[in-house]
Amino acid sequence: MNTVISPRQDPTARSFLELRDLKIHFPTDDGVVKSVDGLTFSLERGKTLGIVGESGSGKSVSSLGILGIYHRGNAKVSGEIWLDGQELVGASPETVRGLRGKRMAMIFQDPLSAMHPYYTVGDQIIEAYRVHHKVSKKVARKHAIDLLARVGIPQPDRRVDDYPHQFSGGMRQRAMIAMALSCDPELLIADEPTTALDVTVQAQILDLMRDLQQEFNSALIIITHDLGVTAELADDVLVMYGGKCIEYGTATEIFENPEHPYTWGLLGSMPRLDQPVTERLLPIKGTPPSLINVPSGCAFHPRCAFDGRTDGASDTVVPELQLTGTSGHRVRCHMPAHVRQQIWLNEIKPTLEGTGGLAVADMSALPSASEEHSEETA
Amino acid sequence: MVTFFIRRTIGAALMLFVVSISTFLIFFGLPRLAGATPETFAARYLSRTADAHAQQVFAEKLGFYDPLWLQYWNWIKAVFVGTDYDYGTGIEHCAAPCFGYSFRTNHAVWDDLVDRLPVTVSLTVGASILWLLTGVAVGVLSALRKGSFFDRAAMTGALAGVSLPPYFTGLMFLYFFSYQFDLTAPGGTYVNFTDDPGEWAYSLILPWITLAMLNAAAYARFTRAGMLDTMGEDFIRTARAKGLHERVVVTKHGLRAALTPIITIFGLDVGLLLGGAILTESTFGLKGLGYFAIDAINKQDFPQIMGVTMFAAFFVVVANLIVDMLYAVVDPRVRLS
Numbered sequence: 284m285n286t287v288i289s290p291r292q293d294p295t296a297r298s299f300l301e302l303r304d305l306k307i308h309f310p311t312d313d314g315v316v317k318s319v320d321g322l323t324f325s326l327e328r329g330k331t332l333g334i335v336g337e338s339g340s341g342k343s344v345s346s347l348g349i350l351g352i353y354h355r356g357n358a359k360v361s362g363e364i365w366l367d368g369q370e371l372v373g374a375s376p377e378t379v380r381g382l383r384g385k386r387m388a389m390i391f392q393d394p395l396s397a398m399h400p401y402y403t404v405g406d407q408i409i410e411a412y413r414v415h416h417k418v419s420k421k422v423a424r425k426h427a428i429d430l431l432a433r434v435g436i437p438q439p440d441r442r443v444d445d446y447p448h449q450f451s452g453g454m455r456q457r458a459m460i461a462m463a464l465s466c467d468p469e470l471l472i473a474d475e476p477t478t479a480l481d482v483t484v485q486a487q488i489l490d491l492m493r494d495l496q497q498e499f500n501s502a503l504i505i506i507t508h509d510l511g512v513t514a515e516l517a518d519d520v521l522v523m524y525g526g527k528c529i530e531y532g533t534a535t536e537i538f539e540n541p542e543h544p545y546t547w548g549l550l551g552s553m554p555r556l557d558q559p560v561t562e563r564l565l566p567i568k569g570t571p572p573s574l575i576n577v578p579s580g581c582a583f584h585p586r587c588a589f590d591g592r593t594d595g596a597s598d599t600v601v602p603e604l605q606l607t608g609t610s611g612h613r614v615r616c617h618m619p620a621h622v623r624q625q626i627w628l629n630e631i632k633p634t635l636e637g638t639g640g641l642a643v644a645d646m647s648a649l650p651s652a653s654e655e656h657s658e659e660t661a
Numbered sequence: 662m663v664t665f666f667i668r669r670t671i672g673a674a675l676m677l678f679v680v681s682i683s684t685f686l687i688f689f690g691l692p693r694l695a696g697a698t699p700e701t702f703a704a705r706y707l708s709r710t711a712d713a714h715a716q717q718v719f720a721e722k723l724g725f726y727d728p729l730w731l732q733y734w735n736w737i738k739a740v741f742v743g744t745d746y747d748y749g750t751g752i753e754h755c756a757a758p759c760f761g762y763s764f765r766t767n768h769a770v771w772d773d774l775v776d777r778l779p780v781t782v783s784l785t786v787g788a789s790i791l792w793l794l795t796g797v798a799v800g801v802l803s804a805l806r807k808g809s810f811f812d813r814a815a816m817t818g819a820l821a822g823v824s825l826p827p828y829f830t831g832l833m834f835l836y837f838f839s840y841q842f843d844l845t846a847p848g849g850t851y852v853n854f855t856d857d858p859g860e861w862a863y864s865l866i867l868p869w870i871t872l873a874m875l876n877a878a879a880y881a882r883f884t885r886a887g888m889l890d891t892m893g894e895d896f897i898r899t900a901r902a903k904g905l906h907e908r909v910v911v912t913k914h915g916l917r918a919a920l921t922p923i924i925t926i927f928g929l930d931v932g933l934l935l936g937g938a939i940l941t942e943s944t945f946g947l948k949g950l951g952y953f954a955i956d957a958i959n960k961q962d963f964p965q966i967m968g969v970t971m972f973a974a975f976f977v978v979v980a981n982l983i984v985d986m987l988y989a990v991v992d993p994r995v996r997l998s
Contacts, residue, residue: 350901350902381904382904383902384903388903389899389902391895391899393895396895396896397895397899399896399900399914399917400918401917401991403993411904414906415904462899463902
């Protein structure tokens, strides 16, 4: 597992951010919660990785793991995280703290609860800047006002003294982004950055993030359950399920030739505006697995419509993340590549495009397992 | 912000008004329903041998024949502007704030209350500082080391502290520290702070600890619960993601938010105690307001009871008011509403 895998590049060169077999487990009284179970990927500056999955799939925990925000006494972390040549899992908490906010920063989902209600927006940005830069309050305040202006907040010199509850949702998210950008981080992780916002504001925030990424040339990780957001921003896509990566490839590959039944399910439950509206959305039946009691074999098999086509391997053997095709596309599935591709082309793709409904008919219309408003177990 | 303060102040004044009416009705309205007559009210001021005529004369002088609302009005008026009492032997002026005179001692109630106040204030201030500091410190440490030996020991201790009444802990302390080891004052003594600060503290240290133990335990539990809640908040995660030192995360971000509800209970507790810490004062023989209240109730000295009730209510209402205002200062979200 020590070879760098990335759908994009020469595997021998070291990337800006590399995760190698990252595992974050939480031993509890009920058993070990395997929130992240062997995650490997790499990311260059200027590129965007979309991590997609339902709630409880380990997306948020892995991003918090990169930042080193987990309960030290509680979590068992193994594997490697390399940020620009520096290993973070084995580094001292103080070292990681020094990088946090400075070289890697995070934008959180709900900016109202993610900002401290008792301090002004300006104070919180100033605080973020002054931890890592020894400057006077006045200089930091000027910097905060500049940042607020940069993220598109009108009258930043006045709004800087407002409290978070005095901002609208979209403004708060902008302020949150300003805070994350305060030290020009090279790695920016956005955890569901638009989930709490309404659709028109979502588009603005996504535009803003794309602009800022280009301006700062940072590596961006977007964590989301919303494939639309991923399609909008990501260069690469990593699909997580039950703490593991189950499909990983360039955005084009994932959207054009997805090979994992779970990815098909995600695509089928996504509203499309570029296709004629034909039928109901197709939810993935069942619920995400408990991370304490991950199903044996392939974690997805209890919900998989193609469970029967693996000769029983799916409920006993954990499938490997194997290369498929030529462009670095990897899939964790027991079905042989040609079977998967055939199913995709003949059974799934036509349904998604609204020209027929054959194989997906057995994906019943149970209550949606998508996670619109549920919280991430971080 | 200013309108908020004004509104709350008016609210507090209204609350005191309601308390005064209730108190008055309890002592002068309800007894009438139970068959009390103006003469029996007057009889309380007179010796047992006084005849019916004397009672009537006195009832007339004290205004017990007036309608209830007028009696209430006179009572309240006396509090604000003072009044004159005509005892027949001469007119006595009772300066504002006048709560009348004791049945038994003929002392002005207000003067007695003011006499007792320093004892209660000394007890309250010392104990409240003690319990706030220890309670919050223990609570924070327990929350940060949740499940540790320290946490378990502290919370068990807190449970014991909450459960043990001050007359038990107080007596235990007195027995061991004062009588066995001869370390502290034996109780029943009080020295003014201005006379001798050392003696003052020496005579109060055991009551402080007794009273503080009770509340510190409660505060440790409140703080622990509050800190556990707060440290799980999203903004704490944000603070960590900014790369702040854990110390700053805990104090500036965690404790600041967790302490807000503590301010509320603290204000109310202090207000309540200023009206008299009855159990602790009785245990240690401190002649404070609590002791005064118990004494007045035992002797059925109505003017004294009413005076101490209004006094205590005043402290609670004012404490409430201060808490409300502090809240607005501490939590910017309150200022809008």
